[in-house]
Amino acid sequence: MKLQKLLYYAQAWHLVWDDQPLFGERIEAWANGPVVYEVYQLHRGQFTVTDWPAGSPSRLTTSERESVDVVLGTYADLNARKLSHLTHAEQPWQEARHGLHPTDRSSAEITQAAMQEYYSSLDSAQEAVPVDELTWDDWGTTPAATA
Numbered sequence: 001m002k003l004q005k006l007l008y009y010a011q012a013w014h015l016v017w018d019d020q021p022l023f024g025e026r027i028e029a030w031a032n033g034p035v036v037y038e039v040y041q042l043h044r045g046q047f048t049v050t051d052w053p054a055g056s057p058s059r060l061t062t063s064e065r066e067s068v069d070v071v072l073g074t075y076a077d078l079n080a081r082k083l084s085h086l087t088h089a090e091q092p093w094q095e096a097r098h099g100l101h102p103t104d105r106s107s108a109e110i111t112q113a114a115m116q117e118y119y120s121s122l123d124s125a126q127e128a129v130p131v132d133e134l135t136w137d138d139w140g141t142t143p144a145a146t147a
Contacts, residue, residue, distance in 0.1 A: 001083070012115040027115075029096035029106055091114070
């Protein structure tokens, strides 16, 4: 689950910073948060992903690598549950799941346009709270905006 959320944030922030997608696969709004279905299929049933024969970091451009590194530096210390809570509190996932019960299955897409618009607004928001400054003790279902 953590890998999926990190992919989501890497895609979202790369869209903001470089105005182009990091990867072409769509992101779906599943009950536990954003999921890249093709990646899910590659590691389905694995609690820990230790081997990744389908890709190589050396294939990333300098800009892509920078985006991934910043996202990992910002989000990698959060566990899967916190990352899931974070994505659930943000507009792109909420809009894609609009009208669904929290546990309903869905393959609704979280569009690149929705991600770019939302995270661009966070990138410039004065009141956004950096991820490393979030307090998790009293999080309800709708935490404050994050950057």
